[in-house]
Amino acid sequence: MTTAGDIMHRGAQWIPAHETLDRAAQLMRELNVGALPISDENERLCGILTDRDIVVGCVAVGHDPARVTAGEMAKGTPRWIPADADIGEVLQEMQTHRIRRLPVIEDKRLVGMISEADLARHLPDEQIATWAEHVYSRTPSG
Numbered sequence: 001m002t003t004a005g006d007i008m009h010r011g012a013q014w015i016p017a018h019e020t021l022d023r024a025a026q027l028m029r030e031l032n033v034g035a036l037p038i039s040d041e042n043e044r045l046c047g048i049l050t051d052r053d054i055v056v057g058c059v060a061v062g063h064d065p066a067r068v069t070a071g072e073m074a075k076g077t078p079r080w081i082p083a084d085a086d087i088g089e090v091l092q093e094m095q096t097h098r099i100r101r102l103p104v105i106e107d108k109r110l111v112g113m114i115s116e117a118d119l120a121r122h123l124p125d126e127q128i129a130t131w132a133e134h135v136y137s138r139t140p141s142g
Contacts, residue, residue, distance in 0.1 A: 004090050005083035007122040008104045008112030014039035017046055017071030021054045024070050037078075037103045037110055038070045045103055045110070047074025080105045081114070090114060091127065095134035 015024045015036040024036055028051055038047040049070050058068050079097050081090055083106040094102055094114075104112040120128055 002087040002122065003083065004081045004085045004087070004102075004104045004114060005106070005112070007087065007090070007118050008083070008114045009118055010112045012037065012103065012110055012113040014043065014110055015049060015070045017041070017069060017074065019070050021049075021058050021065035021068050021070065021073065024049055025051070025054055025065065033113075035101045035113070035115075036070070037113070038074050039110075040071075043110075044108070045078045045080055045105070046071065047076070047078050048101060048103070049073050050101075078103070082106065083111055087123070091119075091131055095131060098135050100135060 012033075013027065013031060013036065015027060015038055017038050017040050028034065028036060034052075035048055035050045037045055038049050040046045047070075053073050054065060057073055058065050079093060079099055080103040081093055083104050085093075090102065094100070100116050102114045103110055104114060119131060123131075
């Protein structure tokens with residue numbers, strides 16, 4: 001059985017909710033990633049921040065990324081998966097919620113992230129095609 005822990009990218013890092021978006025962008029550059037999980041003061045997942053969020057949700061509307069925090073950008077219920085979850089559960093979670101990145105949690109701690117690239121490296125083309133159809137379709141499908 002392939003698990004989330006088997007395919008995840010290890011070494012994912014939080015951005016604390018109180019950190020500014022300019023710091024988040026710097027961390028994304030340092031880590032060469034396009035998204036960071038956002039943690040609250042108890043190091044619990046409270047959202048995910050993407051590079052697109054910074055540009056479209058802050059810069060493009062005239063806000064200063066040095067004055068807007070990651071926590072202010074956190075919206076909705078954050079999704080995550082346990083490290084021991086089966087790959088089928090990973091795909092179902094990502095398809096159902098139409099998400100492209102999924103934090104992996106073990107013992108209430110962030111241990112990794114699963115992205116499209118991780119799926120592409122570990123899954124057969126047919127599974128990737130089905131996943132992409134669900135995640136990228138214009139209308140949600142069951």
